[in-house]
Amino acid sequence: MLPLGFLFVGSIGVTSVGIKACQKLTENQDTPSPSNPHKKTTIGKVKSEETKSLSTDLRHQQMADISSSTTDNDEIREFDQETNYYLSISSVGLGLATAGSLVFPPLSLLSVPVSMYVSLPIFHDVYRGIVQERKLKVSVIDSIGIIGGLFSGYYFVTALATFVYYSAAKLLIKTRNTTRKTLINVFTEQPRSVWLLKDGTELEIPLHELCVGDIIVVNAGEIIAADGIIAEGMATIDQHALTGEAQPYEKGVGEQVLAASIVLAGQIYIQVEKTGTETIAAQIGEIINHTANFELSLQTRGEKVAEKTVLPTLAAGTLALVTLGRYSSVAVFSANFAEVIKVINPIGMLNFLNLASQDGILIKDGRSLELLNQIDTVVFDKTGTLTQEQPHLGNIYTCNGVKENDLLTYAAAAEYKQNHPIARAIVQGANERTLNLPEIDDSQYEIGYGIKVKITDQLIRVGSIRFMEMEGIAIPGEIHKLQHSSHEQGYSTVYVAIDQQLGGMLELQPTIRPEAKHIIRQLRQRNLSIYIISGDHEHPTKQLAEELGIDHYFANTLPQDKANKIEQMQTEGKSVCFVGDGINDSIALKKANVSISLRGASTAATDTAQVILMDQTLTKLEQFFELAQYFDKNQKTGLATTLVPGVLCVGGIFFLHFGILSSMMFYNVSAIAGIGNALSPLLKKAPEKVVAPTN
Structure with missing residues (x-):
């Protein structure tokens, strides 16, 4: 039995924190972030103050459109609001049960209707599963545990269980929303107004009024608002958000610049080529949104794993009821760790997407993180991949x-x-x-x-x-x-x-990429078979393979035949990762189990590869393999942190006479460990970002 003081302080603490968190989230749900005003000192600039309010509204609408497939659609918003509501009510129930246990016992009875009320969605899910879907869902175990706990007089334990249930759901929502917003903002951060050069005068206009062909002026410390070509001037530009490269670049007349990049020093005049949702940055933001939806499939997979525990848990609970009594049976049903599995897998996935984007690895298909660990063969296209475009x-x-x-x-x-x-x-x-x-x-x-x-x-x-x-x-x-x-x-x-x-x-x-030999050596250390596939003649292909230490190659291969070679390997039982430049490799990229492109940000929206290395080099390839390996380990660890305590707890109930409090302790420890493991990718150091000067 835990000390009463600990229970009181802990319960009141989590109750107040839960209520405050919900209130704060509700208050800030639609509050726009303030913009950073930029000072302008050039003589003759005209400021259109009356358009700023309209610009702000339209810009937020544009951002809402970009992220509409995630946190802002009606279904998810309704789920968010419902979770906030029931979390608040369950906090009240937990407070009443705690006060009843320590101060005034009749208050515990008041927590009973509260616990039953917040359990209505769980009971509804049981009905939907049995009547409509014809299957036993995890909610069956949850409902038995709640009803059994209340009828056995464990009001505090039941109230705590419902609070933990909705807290876990809330954590998933918060992590999903925060991570997606972070991913989107990395690629869609833009100023609300721009300085347009017109007849020799700089006019501040709303971003949405910018047109293709306009000339805009960008100074040090400002964010580039559109894709375009530098028409005049020179500047040091940080494009880390798009390429993952930590070092800034000096760019001058005739060179391309991309929206969401930051001018660190200098002044440039940009002729606009793409604006708004047509920019590379906005397209990448939409790709990230689509990729983040993969966490839903992970949640579904977690539900399938959890549902496999329903029948064994029902059998164990029934056996405990017959042999040990109802209290032990309730303890078995309270040791239901299946709900935790549904939460931790999606949280972990979203955090790994965030980690990859910070390192300049754009994952268009979340399945590639899973599939890469099954890869035993890596096939490189020769021209433009192992060799540079420029000879x-x-x-x-x-x-x-x-x-x-x-x-x-x-x-x-x-x-x-x-x-x-x-x-x-x-x-x-x-x-x-x-x-x-x-x-x-x-x-x-x-x-x-x-x-x-x-x-x-x-x-x-x-x-x-x-x-x-x-x-x-x-x-x-x-x-x-x-x-x-x-x-x-x-x-x-x-x-x-x-x-x-x-x-x-x-x-x-041909110029061999300077990093190619090192990357090939690292892949060989992973015991991967490595191939070169090329349309070149036998001699140059063989020569390149020997120079890089690659044992296998295909020469004289037409673009349409590359996919046939990959399919042939797959028929032989190989799991293939194809690395190409994406230009004439679209069929091969689609055929491979995992496909990686080096084309970079400029063609991210049309590239058929599952993964794009944004810096257009092979340097991040080994890092991607490490990330996938880390992801696999994280998912397996998360599964172990939920299932192992459950098995130990049930064993303890039968052989060591564990009670409901012990069962709940195991549950909470398991939940904390699983969620902590899912959040662990956030502890990895993100690449340092170059800070723009303030003046």
């Missing part, structure tokens, strides 16, 4: 007396204004050799199958072998042989002609 300059082959540096200078000068990967690789190669690029007359700049430019009265042609043949440029036999050799190794080639003669050929080689 690097390899050998330079010259002819007709042209020097290497001169050939590279001409090619880099011609490609300087281009932004495709091959052009960037050529220019980078010239920069590494510190070559000075000559000026080009824009009027002589022609782009077709290749590039033609005028440099110091010489006509420079840069392009493919077909382009050279179209232009009537002769290709020496030696260059033909070198081109064939490069092609066999999977290298790209670019030809450079000076006037009417070929100057030579540049060889561009």
Whole structure:
């Protein structure tokens, strides 16, 4: 028997805390968070104060639309309100039962109708299960325990049981709402107004009035409100919320910026491309909402596990009634830990989604966290996944007396204004050799199958072998042989002609991701089979596999055949995780047991992969495996913390003559341990966020 003073203090404490929590939640349910005003000192700025109220209302409506599939739909809101109501009433019943036990016994009788009233939803669930669904639900055990406790005179224990029941439901609601709001806010945080540049003057307008093509001004410390291209200026930008990268980036004219990023230093003028729910950030927020709904399936699975305990519990309770008496029977039914299982699984899932999003791992399908632990084979697409999009300059082959540096200078000068990967690789190669690029007359700049430019009265042609043949440029036999050799190794080639003669050929080689070798080594330590699948020739694919320490590969594989290879592995009994760039891998991504894409935030809404690594590198892949392993361990631990105490308690009732108080003690310890385990992911350190300057 617990000390009476402990029971009194504990019961009154939880009662008051429960009532205050419900009151506070109700009062703050629809209270909007205040915005942070931004100071503007530029002369000539006009402030539209009369639009701020309307802007605020519309912005909150927009946020409500984004999150409508979660906490704001009518069904969940009704459940929230019902739980708050019954938790408050059960708090009153617990207070009466406690006072009756310690101060004035007749008060205990007043707790009886309260306990019966708050149990009505449980009784209704019993009726629905037996009459409509034709099955015995966990609520059968709950109702027997409540009625048996009241008829046996255990008013305090019964009142405490109903309070714990609704407290657990309330914790699930609060965790679900808080976690989802956190996830949504990470991707949808935006200012309520923006500064529009119009006719040389900056006007503050409501966010909803912003249109595609507008130019907005963003200063240090402000949040970027729309996706767009920098038209003027340079700034240091923190895009951690979208990519998980802790380090800020310097961006200038022509570079893309995304809504929900923060300008840490500098000032930029942005030409708007997407606004409102069309932005990448808003689309990711909607993806997170959809993923969070997976916790409902976890709750359903928890209910199925809990329902499997109904018949054994009924049998044990009946046996206790026959052999030990009604008090022992009530104790068995009071040791019902099944309700805890339904609560802890969804709580744990939501916390892991939160943890993943903080680390730049966007989980579009919550099942991937479970399935990843069953994976025994990882298949990497070669191009764009194990290798970077941009190649690097390899050998330079010259002819007709042209020097290497001169050939590279001409090619880099011609490609300087281009932004495709091959052009960037050529220019980078010239920069590494510190070559000075000559000026080009824009009027002589022609782009077709290749590039033609005028440099110091010489006509420079840069392009493919077909382009050279179209232009009537002769290709020496030696260059033909070198081109064939490069092609066999999977290298790209670019030809450079000076006037009417070929100057030579540049060889561009694939660039292996710097993190690839380390990631492959970590996956091998997990005893995973690793494959490369590529459309390239046998030699370059084999060479890459050997360099990275990968034993298996498929070469000459067309995009439509990648899915067939994965299906073949699955037929052999393998569980496959496919990692690709998402561009031509959509069928393979859908076929795999778990699919991971490196395309990043810009295509998150259309990417078919279950998981997206937001920083567009492989560095978070091992972290995702660790997270899935941690999730699996957390779920199993949660199951153990509920079932093991239940078995021990029932055994104690039969062999050690445990009573109802002992049964309730086991129940509470189990509930606290299970919920604590579900909340444990929150203890993991989140990545540090860069703080914007305040001035």
